[in-house]
Amino acid sequence: MKMRKIFKFVITPKLHNKPVRPEKSAISRTIKAILNCFWISLLVTAIFLSTYASESLAKVRVVSSVPNFASIAEEIGGDKVEVKSIAKGYEDPHFVSPKPSYILLLNKADLVLYNGLDLEIGWLPPLITGARNSKILTGALGNLDCSTLIPTILEVPTTKIDRSMGDIHPGGNPHYMLDPRNGIPVAKGIADRLKEIDPENASYYDERLRDFVGHLNVKIKEWDHKLAPYKGAEIVTYHKGWVYFSNWADFKEVGYIEPKPGIPPSPSYVAELIRRIQQMNVKLVIAESYYPQKTPALIAEKAGASFLTLPASVGGRDGINTYYDLFDVIVGDIKSKLANTKEAVKSSNLAGG
Amino acid sequence: MRINRFIALFFSAIFLFPPIIQKEAWGDDRDDLKKEMQQLRQQMESMQKKLEELEEKNRMVEEEAKKQKEEREVEKGITEAAPAPSREGYLQRVIQSLNPDISVIGIFTAAYFSENDPIIHAENDPENTGINLQEIEVAFQGVVDPYFRFDSFFSIGRDSFETEEAFATTLLSLPLNSQVRIGLMRAKFGRINLQHRHSQDFVTLALPAADFLGEHLNPVGIEFNFLAPLPWFMELTASVNSANGLETPTFAPDEDANNLGGLLYIFHLANFFEITEALSLSLGGSFATGSNGTEPGNRSNLYGVDLFAKYRPLRNNPYQEVWLQSEFMYRQAETEEENLDDWGAYGQLVYRFAKRWNAGFRFDFVDTDTPVTPMEEEELEGASLLRVMRSEEGEEEESVLGLLGKELRYAVMLTFNPTEFSRIRLQYEFDDPDFADSFHAVYLQFQYSLGAHGAHPF
Numbered sequence: 001m002k003m004r005k006i007f008k009f010v011i012t013p014k015l016h017n018k019p020v021r022p023e024k025s026a027i028s029r030t031i032k033a034i035l036n037c038f039w040i041s042l043l044v045t046a047i048f049l050s051t052y053a054s055e056s057l058a059k060v061r062v063v064s065s066v067p068n069f070a071s072i073a074e075e076i077g078g079d080k081v082e083v084k085s086i087a088k089g090y091e092d093p094h095f096v097s098p099k100p101s102y103i104l105l106l107n108k109a110d111l112v113l114y115n116g117l118d119l120e121i122g123w124l125p126p127l128i129t130g131a132r133n134s135k136i137l138t139g140a141l142g143n144l145d146c147s148t149l150i151p152t153i154l155e156v157p158t159t160k161i162d163r164s165m166g167d168i169h170p171g172g173n174p175h176y177m178l179d180p181r182n183g184i185p186v187a188k189g190i191a192d193r194l195k196e197i198d199p200e201n202a203s204y205y206d207e208r209l210r211d212f213v214g215h216l217n218v219k220i221k222e223w224d225h226k227l228a229p230y231k232g233a234e235i236v237t238y239h240k241g242w243v244y245f246s247n248w249a250d251f252k253e254v255g256y257i258e259p260k261p262g263i264p265p266s267p268s269y270v271a272e273l274i275r276r277i278q279q280m281n282v283k284l285v286i287a288e289s290y291y292p293q294k295t296p297a298l299i300a301e302k303a304g305a306s307f308l309t310l311p312a313s314v315g316g317r318d319g320i321n322t323y324y325d326l327f328d329v330i331v332g333d334i335k336s337k338l339a340n341t342k343e344a345v346k347s348s349n350l351a352g353g
Numbered sequence: 354m355r356i357n358r359f360i361a362l363f364f365s366a367i368f369l370f371p372p373i374i375q376k377e378a379w380g381d382d383r384d385d386l387k388k389e390m391q392q393l394r395q396q397m398e399s400m401q402k403k404l405e406e407l408e409e410k411n412r413m414v415e416e417e418a419k420k421q422k423e424e425r426e427v428e429k430g431i432t433e434a435a436p437a438p439s440r441e442g443y444l445q446r447v448i449q450s451l452n453p454d455i456s457v458i459g460i461f462t463a464a465y466f467s468e469n470d471p472i473i474h475a476e477n478d479p480e481n482t483g484i485n486l487q488e489i490e491v492a493f494q495g496v497v498d499p500y501f502r503f504d505s506f507f508s509i510g511r512d513s514f515e516t517e518e519a520f521a522t523t524l525l526s527l528p529l530n531s532q533v534r535i536g537l538m539r540a541k542f543g544r545i546n547l548q549h550r551h552s553q554d555f556v557t558l559a560l561p562a563a564d565f566l567g568e569h570l571n572p573v574g575i576e577f578n579f580l581a582p583l584p585w586f587m588e589l590t591a592s593v594n595s596a597n598g599l600e601t602p603t604f605a606p607d608e609d610a611n612n613l614g615g616l617l618y619i620f621h622l623a624n625f626f627e628i629t630e631a632l633s634l635s636l637g638g639s640f641a642t643g644s645n646g647t648e649p650g651n652r653s654n655l656y657g658v659d660l661f662a663k664y665r666p667l668r669n670n671p672y673q674e675v676w677l678q679s680e681f682m683y684r685q686a687e688t689e690e691e692n693l694d695d696w697g698a699y700g701q702l703v704y705r706f707a708k709r710w711n712a713g714f715r716f717d718f719v720d721t722d723t724p725v726t727p728m729e730e731e732e733l734e735g736a737s738l739l740r741v742m743r744s745e746e747g748e749e750e751e752s753v754l755g756l757l758g759k760e761l762r763y764a765v766m767l768t769f770n771p772t773e774f775s776r777i778r779l780q781y782e783f784d785d786p787d788f789a790d791s792f793h794a795v796y797l798q799f800q801y802s803l804g805a806h807g808a809h810p811f
Binding site: 028031032035039042043088090091092095097099100101103104107122129130132133134135137138163166167184188209210213214217218262263264290 | 423424426427431496499502522524525526527530531532579580585586588589591620622623625627630633635640642652654663665667668671672685687692708709772773774
C-alpha cells in the first residue's frame with residue numbers, strides 16, 4: 001500500500017497574542033453582495049434582451065461543415081436560404097479549430113449539413129452539443145449527414161480494422177464530393193430536406209434542383225470529354241483523397257505519399273516510392289494545398305511526372321465559388337498539365353529523332 | 354403621177370405597217386414574260402420562306418427533343434439518387450449498438466528530480482525520480498435519450514479509483530439559449546480546470562491551479578449556462594455545488610449541514626472574440642465562494658481571470674499555430690486565526706511549428722501575504738504537501754489551507770505527437786520556492802489513447 005503522509009499546519013500566531021476572532025469581514029460580504037447584484041442584473045438583462053430579440057426568420061438558415069455543401073445549398077435554395085460554411089475551402093477538413101463563434105452560428109441554424117463518414121468527428125460534435133439547438137441534433141430534421149445520400153461509398157473496410165492502419169475511416173472513404181456525379185444525389189437530398197423544413201417553397205426548390213441537375217449534367221459531359229484522352233493515366237496522390245475522382249476520370253492511383261492515412265512519409269519511404277514509380281509511367285503527382293508541397297514536388301521531379309497542387313473543395317482557391325468552378329479548375333489544370341507534357345514529349349521526340 | 358404617189362404611199366404603208374404591228378406583238382410577249390418571271394420570283398420567295406420556316410421548326414423540334422432528353426436525364430438522376438443501399442462493411446455489423454463510446458487514456462512519466470522528496474503540488478504530478486503512473490483515464494460517454502447526454506470520466510491509479518467527472522447535459526432547446534449540466538463535473542472556473550490531464554500542454558499542473566483548485570475542482574452540482582444574445586460568443590455560467598469530498602482544501606463542506614449559504618457557488622463569464630480569421634481571443638472572469646470547513650460559517654472566495662489567444666494563419670501554414678494561455682487567481686479564506694490572502698498566476702506560450710511537433714514555455718508562481726508554517730513536531734525537510742490528505746485508515750481529515758510562501762517555477766517543453774492518439778513530451782522544470790531549496794526536474798511523458806475519437810474543445 002502506498003504510504004501517505006499527513007501534515008498539519010498552524011498559522012503563526014501574531015505577537016499581540018490574543019487570538020482575536022476576526023469579525024466576518026465586512027469587505028468580503030460587500031464584495032459578495034456586489035457580485036450577486038452584478039450576476040442578477042446580467043441575468044435580467046439577458047432575459048430582457050432575449051424577449052425582445054425578434055425571431056422572425058424569413059430565410060432558412062443553413063450551416064454547412066465544409067464549403068462544398070454550402071455551395072450546393074445556395075444553388076438549390078436561392079434567395080430563400082442563408083448559407084454559411086464553418087470550414088474554409090483551403091483548410092484541411094480533418095483538423096478544423098472548433099471556435100466558440102461557430103457555436104453562435106449553429107445556435108441559430110435551421111439545418112446543418114455535413115460530410116459524415118467521420119470526416120468532421122474531430123471537431124463538429126462538441127459544437128453541435130454546445131449549440132443549444134435541438135433542431136440540429138442527430139436524427140432531427142435539421143441535421144443532414146450527406147454521406148447517407150450517396151449511392152456508392154468506396155473503400156468500405158470488409159475486415160477488422162484498427163488504428164495501426166493509420167487514420168482509417170471505418171465507414172469508408174469520406175472524400176466522395178470529388179466525383180461530380182455525386183453532386184446530383186446530394187443536391188436532391190438537400191432539396192428534399194429543404195422541402196420538409198420549408199414546405200411553402202417546395203416548388204421553388206424543385207425548380208432550382210432541376211436547373212442545377214440539368215446544368216451539372218451538361219458540365220459533366222463537358223468534363224468527361226476534356227479528360228477522355230487521358231483515361232488510364234497513372235497518378236500518385238499525397239493523401240487518399242482522390243479515389244472518387246480517379247474512379248470517375250478513370251485514372252489509376254498507383255501510390256500514395258502518405259504511407260498510411262494521416263502518417264507523414266519518412267525519407268526512406270519517399271526514396272522507396274520514387275524507386276517504385278520510376279519504373280512506371282506516372283504522369284501526375286497531386287497534392288492538396290494544405291499538405292507539405294516540397295515532398296510531392298521532389299517525387300514528381302524524380303519520377304518524371306508533373307506536380308499539381310489542386311483544390312479539393314469549393315473555396316480551395318480564389319475564384320472557386322461554386323461546385324462547377326471546382327471541377328472547371330481541377331479538370332482544366334489536369335488537362336493543361338497533361339497536354340503540355342504530351343507536347344513536350346512529342347517535341348523532344350521530334351528534336352531527338 | 355397621182356397613181357405613183359398612191360402606190361408609194363401604199364407600199365410604204367405596207368412596209369411600215371408590219372413593224373408597228375410587230376412592235377405591238379413583241380411588247381405583249383415581253384410583258385407576259387415579265388409577269389411570268391415576277392410570278393416565278395414570288396413563288397421562289399415564298400418557297401424560300403417556307404423552307405426557312407421548316408428549318409426553324411426542325412431546329413425547334415430538335416431543341417425540344419434535346420431538352421426533353423436532358424429533362425429525362427435529370428429525372429433519371431433525381432429518381433435514381435436513392436439513398437445508399439445496405440452497406441456491407443465488417444464494421445456495419447458491429448458498429449450499430451446503443452453502447453456508450455468508451456475510451457482509455459494512459460499517461461506515464463519518467464521523472465528525474467535533483468532533490469530528494471521534491472515538492473509535489475497536484476495529485477497526478479510525477480512524485481519521485483523513476484517512472485510514474487500519472488493517470489489512466491477511462492471514459493464512457495453517450496446519449497441517454499432525446500433529452501440528455503451523459504459523460505463520465507474515471508481517473509485510475511495503481512490502486513486508486515476516482516470519479517473525475519460524471520454528469521448529464523441537457524440536449525433540448527431551453528429558453529434563453531441555456532443548457533443545464535447536472536452531476537459531478539469539473540467546474541467552469543477559468544480555463545485550466547476544464548482541461549483533462551491528457552489535453553494539458555505541460556507535464557505538471559500550473560501552480561495556482563494545483564494549490565487553489567487541486568488536481569481539479571470537481572464538486573457535485575447543478576450548473577446553468579446561458580449564451581448571451583450578443584453578436585459575440587458570451588457565455589454566463591452559474592452553478593450550485595456541494596464541496597463534499599473535494600481534493601482541494603479551499604472548499605470543504607460546512608459542519609452546519611443545513612446552511613444553503615455554505616454551499617459552493619461558482620460563476621463564470623466567458624467571452625470569445627474572433628478578431629481576424631487567424632487570431633482568436635478568449636477572455637473570462639470567474640468567482641467561486643463556499644464554506645471552507647475550518648469553522649462553521651467560514652468561507653473561501655476565489656477570484657479568477659483567464660485569457661486565451663490563438664494565432665493560426667490557415668492560408669500559408671496550415672499546421673502552424675501559436676497559443677497563449679494565462680490565468681490569475683486570488684483566494685481569500687476565512688479561518689479561526691486570520692483571513693488568508695493568497696494569489697498566483699501562470700502564463701504558457703506554445704508554438705506548434707509542425708503538424709506533429711510543438712514547443713512551449715511556462716512561467717507560474719504563487720505568493721501569499723499570510724504564509725503558514727509547519728508544526729515543529731513533524732520534521733519536514735523542505736517537503737510539503739498542500740493538499741487534503743485522505744488516509745487509508747479512515748483517520749480524520751485535516752483541512753489544510755494556506756501557502757507556505759512564495760514559489761516561482763519555470764518550465765520548457767517539447768512535444769512530439771506521432772498521431773493524434775499518442776504523445777511523447779520532454780519537459781525541464783526549475784522550481785524556486787522561498788521556503789525550501791530550489792530544485793530541477795526533467796520529465797519524459799508518454800501518453801496513449803484508445804477508443805472513440807475524443808473531440809477536443811477549442
